[in-house]
Amino acid sequence: MPLPDSFAAWLAERLGTELVGRAPVGGGCIHSAWRLDLADGRRLFAKTNGAASLPILEAEAEGLRALAAAAGEAGPRVPVPLACGLAGSSAVLVLPWLDLAQGRSAAHGPLWRRLGAALAELHRHSLTRTCVAEDRPGEAFGWPRDNVIGSFPQRNGWEEDWARFFVERRLAPQLEHLASGGHPLRRAAPLLEHTGQWLGAHRPAPCLVHGDLWSGNAAITRDGQGVIFDPAVHRGDREVDLAMARLFGGFPEAFFEGYQNTWPLPSGHRSRRELYNLYHLLNHANLFGGSYVGQSQACLDALLDLGEGEGWG
Structure with a gap:
């Protein structure tokens, strides 16, 4: 335009x-x-x-x-x-204006490590810092208003239980929209039921998260600063940002090392990673269709097969 x-x-x-x-x-x-x-x-x-x-x-x-x-x-x-x-x-x-450095060379490793550490500090500090938009900061999961993930509506509001929030405000709307568009996923209902059980024992703090942290929304500037932009913010499990950062690649391992050295993730985060990233696969399936529908189904099946066999915590 x-x-x-x-x-x-x-x-x-x-x-x-x-x-x-x-x-x-x-x-x-x-x-x-x-x-x-x-x-x-x-x-x-x-x-x-x-x-x-x-x-x-x-x-x-x-x-x-x-x-x-x-x-x-x-x-x-x-x-x-x-x-x-x-x-x-x-x-x-x-x-x-952000004057961004091109590429992700090995020379930028220390800068990405610093950005990972800085994200950990943002997550941690958000627990005690009030944002102007919030009416109950740090007390619940969600956000005062709906926003978007890409161009797809992202349902927010407030919920004190993280498992319920993730099922009802994240996975369910994506699955429902995919089904209404003619692409219902097999075993969607069991997935939603089991997700509540899998996350029930997980008690994360309601951190302010970026919400759409793929590599295109983070960079290093030419003067060596780590920067993040284009968010889909809400208060959620901080693991969702680290999970998405791994989904499509592009973040060097130094980024994750910097985060982990500053505020280590709790046990079980590797299992939860695939569950959290199902949300983004479903979103891509709704936005772009094509192979993302099959990827979403494969991820859903793998989660159910693993979760039913081993359980998560």
């Missing part, structure tokens, strides 16, 4: 300086992305979409502010939104 004619005036009113240059940026599959050059020398980043997408961008802005508040000085860098709203018929989110 092109920037509207009214965008320059909209931006100047909010940031107090003129727009002197703009250029499209590739990589996004949901929104249009732009590099903005301002008269005061700043370079910014903007996402735009139709007016109907404003709630999605507002939810992203809210999530970024929450992560930044929880991160503090010890956590990862998080781009704090500079403006969000309607410019003419376009929804717009304006963020600081």
